[in-house]
Amino acid sequence: MATDTAIEVVMPQMGVSVSEGTITKWLKQEGEEVAADEPLLEISTDKVDTEVPSPGTGTVQQILVQEGETVDVGTKLAVIGSGAAAPAAEEAPPDPATQPAADASAAAAEAETDMPTPQAPPAEPPTPAAPAPSADGGREANGDGPSFVSPVVARIASEHGVDPGHVPGTGRGGRVTKKDILSFIESGAPARTPAPEAPTEAPAPAQPAPAAPAPAPAAQAPPTPTPAPAPAPVEAGAGEQVEAMNAMRRGIAEHMRRSLDTAAHVTSAIEVDLSRVVAIREKLKPEFQKSYGVNPTYLIFVARAVAETLRDYPWINGEIRDDRIVTRNYVNLGFAVELAEGKGLIVPVVKSAESLNLLGMARAVTDIAERARNKQLTPDEVQGGTFTITNPGGYGTFHGTPIISQPQSAILGTYALVKRPWVVQDEHGKDVIAIRPIMNITLTYDHRLVDGALAGRFLQSLRQKLESWGETEY
């Protein structure tokens, strides 16, 4: 019973190369009122998880695509009407009293990184009201149109690392046909699309922290998530559990594999004495927290020093594009952020990080980390990174070999800050052993572009910057 003012809610286009999205949660059920711009549902794409605001005010009359389903961009998801609610046969909205249960497990998520941790993430969806009686499965049966990728096109695209979204389509409704993509590849079109791919980065923490009080993820992903979307259903063996991979996990899997297949990964490590940083941080902390509500974490200092140092090492901040080397006069700094409950990892980007002072960096990083965890990032905020920092040190790890976020050329790992006996010189120039806060920092770089000596010099410069941090330097 659509009223004459029915509004359709469609799967939004979340970035150029995103062609589909998965409904992770309906925040409003059929029959519930919703205001314009009020969050209506949560979706997950291979780039970001985000909330979709309601396009208008009214009653949710019909939900056409259920939670867990993946549909093409533009698919009608729901109908909102200004009139009365949909006809009878409706489930009561879920009882809010059933919600808090799920929150408990999220509590531990705190200690994981230096990053500010937001309050507990939204509870798991209370079992959604049973699918509405609407028989029409929501999705149009015909696969025509530019966003539909046929099996053979998908295979050729992945074999050649081509984004079908960038291939001009001549099929029905602009669909990319097998011939289109083959001639696109034959014509020597760039294998890697110019716009940086989503830096869905998954760096170090391959294993859960050794002895540390177990951080959140109660349900880590199953042991070996193979990247290929196996068409045959996987059967669970005795004692095993099988669950579907969400879009983000698939994206991470694909990206990690592709990065290793693309770059020649080499890791160099360096030990940095952070005595001065520790001292300055102690001084700044109260002021930052009181006046600005942000925490000057060690990561912020490292990020600030990195942005500064990268200006002198354009190749480390650069990329190989086809057979050219691209360098920039800016630094877009990506930060690997783990999502609550081990649900994945995302790399929001602080744009033009070289222009931020310490406070600016602290604010920017706090902001993106928080919004990453609250699923409020926009696709633009996870794209365009030129260098990435990952910080598994919060778990006590002292070394790692992260994977580069393509098409960048390097990724910096920061590890646990540990007090260690350290040989220093006293005022008389004599060697003595002192207790110093030492942080291991790694640079994993693409040896195709970055030579070992260059990486060594970069790390050396970075260390000098951190070890000689002046009180007035921000």
Place this chain on the structure above:
Amino acid sequence: MAEKTYLQAISDGLRQEMRRDKRVFVIGEDVGVYGGAFKVTLGFQEEFGPWRVIDSPLSETAIVGGCTGAAIMGMRPVAEMQFADFISCAWDQLVTVSAKQRYRAGTPVPIVVRLPSGGGFSGGPFHSQNPESSFAHIPGLKCVCPATPEDAKGLLVSAIEDPNPVLYFEHKHLYRRIKAEVPDERYTTPIGKARIHRGGDDVSVITWGAMVYTADEAAQQLENDGVSVEIVDLRTVLPWDKAAVLESARKTSKVLVLHEDTHTGGFGAEIAATIAEEAFEDLDAPIKRVTAPDTPVPFSPPLEKAFIPQVDDVVAGLRDLAEY
């Protein structure tokens, strides 16, 4: 080598085998004195005598049952159903006895059942059917469906040689319409091997029997639009040449399965399912089926024309795939 009709090719092949091998005999309704409803065995009784060209009573059960027994005793019977449609009367003998005898007892049952099948001449519901998919579902049987005179002879020889029951579907509409060169000497056409009737790059048609010619006409029309159509003539429905079909599917990535039999459960469904299972990642369009609708074959000529897939239907299906 001489130009022969499809019917002559069958007749000559059969005669050649009977001259060559005394174990081969013919049995059916009116196959002797009358020479068969379609005159395939015309003159056979004169040449081979009434004991090798047997006019049977009007009982398909008796014909197939008798052949099965004779085959077990070492003969090579070739039965004729007057119309393929009547084979339903012999279902039990064929499916329960002949098809399973070798599995149960180890005794080969080298019988051939010739089945004049197909429509196109207003034969109505009892004289026009293409029941090959019903039998393609029966392990122990083989089903061949030649489209050309050359294959008609070669597959008949293979069918007689084969140690299993072979259903030989000969399309009535091809009998006198189709003429082509047929080698004079004895030769076999392998059972289970498809034939590329026409090579092409853009769309594949998988078909057999009379529909090969329908597909060919459609392909010629498409050629004028610059669409290159490959036609795979399956020749044998059971066992069928999966490799050839998959190869063509992988080449063009767009497949149309065409058969004269009705739609639901037709053999095209098996082909489509296999392509989807084994060549999914090579597909650029949904697999399309062009078949007769799920009704009995109508008598009325306009209705029968609407029933049997026509060149225009195939052209429309191919266009749809080409433009997809």
